[in-house]
Amino acid sequence: MEDISLVGVSVAVIAVAFSILVAFIIRSLNRLNESLESVQSVLTQAEEKVEDVLSESTLTLRETRVLINDVQEKSKKLDALVNSLSQAGKTVQEAATTVAEDTKEKSKLVNNQVEILVRALSDAGKKVNELSTTVTADVRDQSRRLGKVAAYMGVGVDLINRFRHPEQTKKIKRRDYDGR
Numbered sequence: 001m002e003d004i005s006l007v008g009v010s011v012a013v014i015a016v017a018f019s020i021l022v023a024f025i026i027r028s029l030n031r032l033n034e035s036l037e038s039v040q041s042v043l044t045q046a047e048e049k050v051e052d053v054l055s056e057s058t059l060t061l062r063e064t065r066v067l068i069n070d071v072q073e074k075s076k077k078l079d080a081l082v083n084s085l086s087q088a089g090k091t092v093q094e095a096a097t098t099v100a101e102d103t104k105e106k107s108k109l110v111n112n113q114v115e116i117l118v119r120a121l122s123d124a125g126k127k128v129n130e131l132s133t134t135v136t137a138d139v140r141d142q143s144r145r146l147g148k149v150a151a152y153m154g155v156g157v158d159l160i161n162r163f164r165h166p167e168q169t170k171k172i173k174r175r176d177y178d179g180r
Contacts, residue, residue, distance in 0.1 A: 011163050018156050025149050032142050039135050046131065050124050057117050064110050071103050 078099055 046128055
């Protein structure tokens with residue numbers, strides 16, 4: 001009689017422990033899900049920002065090309081005018097020199113801006129790669145932990161079954177040793 005009540009108490013304790021374990025696992029899985037959703041949100045935002053930067057940089061490059069072509073055309077026309085008006089000499093040469101210097105400064109400015117933009121895009125790509133690597137490692141760690149939890153749950157279920165049906169456990173042990 002005392003053995004039955006001890007077994008009942010043991011089963012009850014195991015059931016309570018298993019319930020607590022399941023509650024903890026559910027809580028952990030919910031936190032993991034929230035973390036993954038947060039990571040997904042960050043990745044989506046980063047992707048949108050990168051796309052915005054890429055579209056803006058493409059537009060800037062096109063405008064820069066148009067500006068450079070315009071400046072080159074004006075420079076060619078100015079050179080032709082200077083050649084045809086060589087009699088004006090010094091005045092025209094000074095104007096041409098001024099325009100050429102402005103063109104070089106603008107070209108340098110545009111080149112500097114393009115270099116800055118390329119660096120920013122490169123840095124953004126590196127950050128996205130780093131974030132992707134971090135997320136992959138976190139998911140891998142969580143998968144390992146979930147595998148361990150599943151293994152512990154299997155052991156718990158096996159123990160509960162053994163306590164519920166001790167006569168089957170004894171039969172299994174006898175068969176194993178007797179060879180029957």
